[in-house]
Amino acid sequence: MSLPADIQGCMKDCILALLWPREDIVAMFERHGCTKKELAEVHDFKARQLSRSAIVDRAFAQLNGRTDQGLGPLRAILQSLLNWSHFDPYYFEKLHKLDRKQADRQLAHLRQLQEIRDAQLKDERRARQEHVARRQTPEKALSELRGEFLELHAGKMPPAKRGYALEKILLGAATLASLEVTEAFRVNGEQIDGAVKYDGEHYLIEAKWQERAAGNEPVYQFAVKVEGKMYGRGLFISVQGFSEDVVRSLVMGKAIKTILIDGEDLVLTFEGQISFRDLIDCKVKAAQTRGLIYIHPLTGKPKV
Numbered sequence: 627m628s629l630p631a632d633i634q635g636c637m638k639d640c641i642l643a644l645l646w647p648r649e650d651i652v653a654m655f656e657r658h659g660c661t662k663k664e665l666a667e668v669h670d671f672k673a674r675q676l677s678r679s680a681i682v683d684r685a686f687a688q689l690n691g692r693t694d695q696g697l698g699p700l701r702a703i704l705q706s707l708l709n710w711s712h713f714d715p716y717y718f719e720k721l722h723k724l725d726r727k728q729a730d731r732q733l734a735h736l737r738q739l740q741e742i743r744d745a746q747l748k749d750e751r752r753a754r755q756e757h758v759a760r761r762q763t764p765e766k767a768l769s770e771l772r773g774e775f776l777e778l779h780a781g782k783m784p785p786a787k788r789g790y791a792l793e794k795i796l797l798g799a800a801t802l803a804s805l806e807v808t809e810a811f812r813v814n815g816e817q818i819d820g821a822v823k824y825d826g827e828h829y830l831i832e833a834k835w836q837e838r839a840a841g842n843e844p845v846y847q848f849a850v851k852v853e854g855k856m857y858g859r860g861l862f863i864s865v866q867g868f869s870e871d872v873v874r875s876l877v878m879g880k881a882i883k884t885i886l887i888d889g890e891d892l893v894l895t896f897e898g899q900i901s902f903r904d905l906i907d908c909k910v911k912a913a914q915t916r917g918l919i920y921i922h923p924l925t926g927k928p929k930v
Contacts, residue, residue: 628695629704633743636736637700638682640707643729646717648678655685658706659699664688707736751826756804771798772896778835788835793819796833796863796902799895803903816851822861824906829885830860840864845872849884858883861906865889870930873920885909886920894923 668681689696717723797807806823820831832848852860867888912918
């Protein structure tokens, strides 16, 4: 599926508002993945006496004529325009061939259209996820899951079985929150405790029930598992929490892909103060906006 017509139309207007020489317009398409064959016609713009707008229209037509409708180059051009910051003073200020106010208006309009499109896609994705999740009928109510979680604290179950039971409880909470879940599985010799799908992304789960805060080794091992997956993301659950060293070293100089959840977070979920979906949501938001991977879900404050 190609980009919508209104966004493509606005992209054309932006290109014409930002670039004056016809050579620069052709070069922009070249930089963003258009082949020489696709641009053969517009490369000959002098002999064909093509105007600036004709060059843009024909280049877009070539891209839309691809079997993939030119989605790759069009997305690349769109991202360049959304992040545009260079306004050549020679054409804007000296020759006055281009108007900065008009360019700013066109870019603002494109960003507005893209925001609307992103919101629509997010709503559609959420609707699909909820449709899939509704087919997974919750087997247990929140009160039952809370009872099972508290029972684990009694210490009557062997540690290995407690970890397995915790996995089941977590996936039950995710199902109650209308999240698509995947049961535990093995891949290439790695044990994965399960996964949940949130906001279009799959999050691998690692659940640990230990007598003390999680140390570096198990968290690092899980982070490596996550790194080895396409667009990998992960939720590491340690009932006894995490040491300050683990949190600091996991984010220092690295891309954040693993979010930390502890027993206090789970208690809040099982008591009904926050759903499992909202728990993930606030943790993801903190990681994406503040670079924090271990926060209190109700206050947003770092835990270490």
